[in-house]
Amino acid sequence: MIVTTANDLAGYKITRQLGVVRGITVRSRSVLGNIGAGFQALFGGNITLFTSLAEKAREEAYELMVDHAKIRGANAIIAMSYDANEIMEGITEVLAYGTAVVVEPVSVS
DSSP states (O other), X not given: OEEOSSSSOTTEEEEEEEEXXXXXXXXXXXXXXXXXXXXXXXXXXXXXXXHHHHHHHHHHHHHHHHHHHHHHTOSEEEEEEXXXXXXXXXXXXXXXXXXXXXXXXXXXX
16 A cells, blocks of 8 residues: 555556545543653653654554555545544544545556
8 A cells, every 4th residue: 555645656657536534543541651651751852751652643544544545445645634633532533534535556668
């Protein structure tokens, strides 16, 4: 699966657009994670516990989006983006979305 944030793919032509695809995950912070992150926050800098949680959520949303595109028959996703919202304190939704397309290589003559 080719995935890009661009609206086209260099060297490929879009033969069909299959619509919007998305992957969504909802994550919460654990009590122990909050305590550990609190200690990290005391010293400043990157709070690695939250960075890890955010990366796992984005990865899961991305994979779900790719799975959705495969089900629709796509071999690429264009205009891919992420969004995140706090549903309630400590619970965040992460959304990966884009346009599922079928592409084929442009032949060079």
